[in-house]
Amino acid sequence: MFLMLGLGLSTQAAAFKSAVVTIDGLTCSMCSYGVEQSLRKLDFIDDVVMDLNSNTARITFDQKEEISVSDIAKGVRNAGFSVRSLVCVAEIEEQSVHELESIQVGDIACTFIDIQNTDLEGEVSLTLIGAPYMSKKEWKRWRKKCPENSMPVIPGTIREFCYVTL
């Protein structure tokens, strides 16, 4: 059974605006172009600016569409590469968060791990934690901190769950 955690789910208004995804496993511009095109196929992605030297894609979301963080990771994998890091920028109304507390961003439930009690307001960068969002080595380090069966019980508006840190 899922456990209800911390103060449960906050449903205060929050939305993802943009993201930065760093990609592992490639060096050539043809490969970077493949990743960019794969990401551009996602309806909720408005624009992608790729840095060909650092293989970092700056993504702007189309606010009218349903955003999916797991689809971003899938887009990178479909092009044949791996996500090293995924940082999403969320616009959050004033709110304080605690370890293992979840907030709702759009229709995604984000559970905070490895944080102190923190007040959030305005644009906040959330680093995604999970096997699809980081290197295998990094996930090995993080997985112990991610409690199993810890996703909050959520009303029907939630499509996706993820762990995040600040």
Place this chain on the structure above:
Amino acid sequence: MKGFLIGFLLLLMSFSGMSQELFIHNEPASVLPKSSLAFRSIHQFYKEDGLLRSRQALRVTRGMTAKWELGIEAGLSNHNHPNLVSELYDDGDLDHDHDHGGDNVNVEHIHPTSFTGFTLYSQYRFFTDDGPNQHLRAAVYGILSTNRTTHNYAEPNLYHRNAGLSSGLILTWLKKRFAASGRLGGIVPFGFSPKENNRYFRSGNALGYSLSLGYLAYPRKYQSYKQVNINFYLELMGKAFQQARIRDEIRWYPALAEDETSPGGYLDINPGVQFILDSRFRIDISTGFPLISRSMAMDYPQFHLALQYLYF
């Protein structure tokens, strides 16, 4: 020439430092991005007895999933003659002065350009270890060929001579500007019955192997997708194969020993250069020379030109 090639190889290996694994002759363990479609036209030439032998092929490959690609190639060549050389078997009259008259006179010089068949290629990447500007990957591949041309070579070639099956493994390592990839696979050709001939001919079973090295020479630093990429490649490729066999109405038996039908093996070296325009159009140019022994099925030097457009 050999000294130059070894020097080139050492030069290539001494670079450390973004690389290229878009090898001209061999597939890396990586596959095409999902839903992308690559169109490649392939043109190969060499001179033999003063004649220009050529092969033209079109290959279409699609990334079916993130890890699986599927391709089909169809080609024309003038490498082959229409009839099986009758010196290969004992036709009963024991007259092997190579003057058979009729259809088999000067078969070496009859080279109509003809459609050779289809080759289906499938590759699945089963191991991936990606890091910043690097990866180590492994894939398994399978080939099914319907090519059917008359020839007398023990060496099988599923891309324009033999119908048959092949399967093997590819291991590719990429680090910044340098990439290296090895391939090892088995080849099982099917027998075929040449035109106007009661015999079946079957090339030998074979092992195919390659080591491909690639180096990204330009640009040193990326500024846009529009920049031309220049990559240098050195690919060592070869096969080791069993003796060709002939079948009459009763049984298979080894083809009478000739250079072409004997068991053997070789390793060729193929230096090449590649230009990538607009991050999606590839121009591949390479030449091939024998390094250890040689192929009896083709002459040297070989010239290879390929153009590929990748639709994402």
